[in-house]
Amino acid sequence: MSKKKEIIINVALIGGLLLILFILERFLPATSMLFTVLKKGAIYALVAVSMNLLNGFTGLFSLGQAGFMLVGAYTYGVLTIPVAERANVYMYFDGGLIQFALHPIIAIILAGALAGVFAYLIGLPVLRLKSDYLAIATLGFAEIIRAIFQWDKLGPITNGSNLLRSYPSYKSVLFYFVASGICIALIVMMINSTYGRAFKAIRDDEVAAEAMGINLAHHKRIAFVVSSFFAGVSGALLAMYQTSVQAAMFKSAMTYEILLIVVIGGIGSITGSCISAFLFIILSEWLLRFLDTDTYIGSFHVPLLRSGFRKVVFAVIIMIIVLFFRQGIMGTKEFSISGIYHKITGKKKKEVKGGGADE
Amino acid sequence: MSENVLKIDHVTMQFGGVVAVDDLNLEVNRGEIVSLIGPNGAGKTTAFNVVTAVYPPTNGAVYFEGKRVVENHPRGKMKKLYNGGHADEYMKTIQPTPDKITKLGIARTFQNIRLFKSQTVFDNILIAEHMRRTSNLFTATLHLNGSEEAAMRKEADRLLHILELDDVRDELATSLPYGKQRRVEIARALATKPSLLLLDEPAAGMNPQETVELTSFIGRIRDDFHLTIFMIEHHMDLVMEISDRIYVLDFGKLISHGTPDVVQNDPKVISAYLGVQEDE
C-alpha cells in the first residue's frame, strides 16, 4: 500500500469519525453518557500520550502529570472567567486581582505554556536524577504545586481552595476531539522527527546517546517541557469539560490513573495510549460504576459493592497487567491501517519496535 | 608531520581510595594506530572514559588537536584522598559533557556493546546525524526540514554501503551476531565523522576468523576515513599486527611503551602478564 493511499485512507477515517460524532450530537441528548465518555476519553488520551512521550519514548520515569494538568486547568480558569462574574467567583477575595478575560483558545495555549514554564524550572534540579528518584521528585513537586495553588495568600489569583467556575466552555464533543487530536498529532510528528530519534536513543542507552553527540540535559529538558505543555493543555480541556475546577482534584491518584492508561496501552505506543484511555474511561465512568454503589437484589445487599470498591478493582487490574501482560495492549507497536491491511492480505511487513510511523 | 592528535597529561583517576589510572602520560599522533594493553582491571577503559569526559579525572589534563579539552585537580573530599603527584600543575577545571567531546571529533565504541537496542541498524547510524542538525524543535516537528532529513538518511545509507552493512540495514541491531554488532557499533561511531576513533576491545567475543577480518577492517577505515585510532585490545595477534605503537598499563601505571617489537620483549610486560596468569 502506497504512502499516499494510506494518508488518504487515514484522512477519510478521521473525517468519517468526526462526521459520525457530528450526527450523533444532532440526535442524542447532550447529557448522554456517550458524550461524557468521549470527551473525557479524548482529554485522557492526550495526557496519556504526553506522559508516554516521557516514560515510553525518552525513558524518563516522571510522575508529575497531575501537577502540570493543575497548572493548565487553573491558567485556563483564571484567565477566562468573564469580568462580570469575577466578583461572584472570587467573593472571598474582593473579586480577585485579574480583571480581564481572554479568548478560550488563547487561554488554552497559555495554559500549556505556563505548565511548560513550571516544567522548565522543576526540570533544572530534577532531571539529573535517575529513574526512581526522578519519579519521587516529580511526584513531590506535583504535590507542592497543588499546595501552592490552594494557598490563601494567592487567593486573589487562584481563589485559594475555592472552586473556579463560570468560565466559558465548548460543549461539543467535536471540539475535544479536534483539540486533542491536533495535540497528539504534533507529539507524533515530533517523535518521528530527528528529535524523537534522539529521545529514543536516550531511552535505549544514555551513555551511548551522549557518545553520539546528544546533549542529555538539553534533550531531557525538551521532552519534559513539551510533555508538560501538553499535560497543561489537557488540564485546560479538563477544566472546560468539568465547568468548574478545584486544586484538590489533582491528587497523585490522578497521575496513577494516567500511568495505568499508559501501561495498559503499552509503554512506547501512542495508539496504545489512545485506545487504552477510552477503554479506561468507558470502564471507570460507565461500565464499572455499579461497583461503587450499594446494590440490593430484592432485600439482599450485594457484598463489597460500595463507594471506593472501583479503586480496588483497578488496583487488581494493574497487578494483573504488571504480572502477566507487561507489554500492555500494543507493546511498543502502533496500530495502523497499513498494519491491518498487511495482516488481512497476509503480506509480511517487518516489525520495527520503538514507536513506528503511523498517525 | 607527527603532530599529536591526543595527549594525555599526568592523568590520575581515583575512585575514592581506588587509583584506577595513576599519572598516565601518552600521545597518539595523526594517522597512527596506537594500542593500549594491560591485564584486567589495569585501568584501560577508565582512561577512555576520562578522554571522552564520562568521568572527570581526579588530576591532569587531556589535549585534543593541541587544545586542552579536559582538565581537573583534586577538589573537595578528593583533596584529602588524593595521593598522586603533579597536583599543583593543573589549576583550571574543564569538564565538558561527553557529547561535546564527540562534537569535537572523538568517537568511541564500548567494551560491552551499547547499541540502541530497540532500533534498526539504519536508525542506530542515523542518530549520529542529529548533532549536525540545523533545524530546531519547531521546524523538525512540523517536518519543514525535509531536505535536511533526506540528506541525513542519504548520509546514513552511504555509510552503510561503504561499510558493507546494507544487507542488515533494517534488522534490529541487537538481533545480529556478535561480530556484526561490533561492526555496527564502529559504523555508528564513524557516522559522527570523527578524526580520532577510540575502540574498546573491538575483537572481544570474536572467533579467529572474525578477528582476522576485523584487523583488515580497522586498517581500511583508518585509511578511508583518514582516522587516528586509539585502541584497547586483548588479542595480541591483532595488536602486534596493526599497532604502530603500544602502551602497556598495569595497576593504573604505565609500565612500558614503544613499537610492538620493543613491548613484546620488555621483561616488565612479560611479568605483568605472567603475574596475571598465575592469579587466574
Ligand SMILES: Nc1ncnc2c1ncn2[C@@H]1O[C@H](COP(=O)(O)OP(=O)(O)OP(=O)(O)O)[C@@H](O)[C@H]1O
Ligand atoms: N565507576 C567506577 N567506580 C569505582 N571503581 C571503578 C569504576 N570504574 C572502574 N573502576 C575500577 O577501576 C579499575 C580499572 O577498571 P577498568 O575498567 O578501567 O579496567 P580495564 O583495564 O578496562 O579492565 P578490563 O580489561 O577488564 O576491561 C578497576 O579496579 C575497577 O574496579
Ligand SMILES: [Mg+2]
Ligand atoms: Mg575495560
